[in-house]
Amino acid sequence: MTLENTLDVTASTSGLTCSFQGGCPYTVTAAGLLTTLKDSPTDKIDVCGKPCVIDEANSSADAVQCTLPLVATAYSASTYDIVTEGTLHDGTWTGTAAAEEIAKVTDGKNMIDLVDSTATDCYFQVQYDENVVGVLDEAKFFISRLTDKDPFVGNLIF
Secondary structure, rough: OOOOOOOOOOOOOOOOOHHHHOOOEEEOOOOOOOHHHHOHHHOOEOOOEEEEEOOOOHHHOOOOEOOOOOOOHHHHHHOOOOOOOOOOOOOEEEEOHHHHHHHHOOOOOOOOOOOOOOOOOOEEEEEEEOOOOOOOOOOOOOOOOOOOOOOOOOOOOO
């Protein structure tokens, strides 16, 4: 037996002005929404691909208030410095190496060599959600057992 209880959103905060930094209160009015969000590990209020954190103290059975998340776009990152230096956690890492090798790129140790036996054009990259950016502050790499640097001159792309 399947029981479905579709919520009817009757209102939400309109005319809201908030910065890319987020932190502003946002209210969604729907009978039973707070209970649904508290009881479900998957249901959430999502704004620009990020969760709007529920403020239970300012919510009721008929209206949920949440705090808007920051939105990191190329514009907001360069204009307002809303992102800070740190480890890249969000996003999906891919590349020409095997998945267990790609995992070494973000292991936080930087002591375990990533091995990619691709003959040419090897790479690794991170893909973020649409309209979200990562800010690369610093990149370090070490090529062990480098005896001839000529193949790399003019061929490394960043």
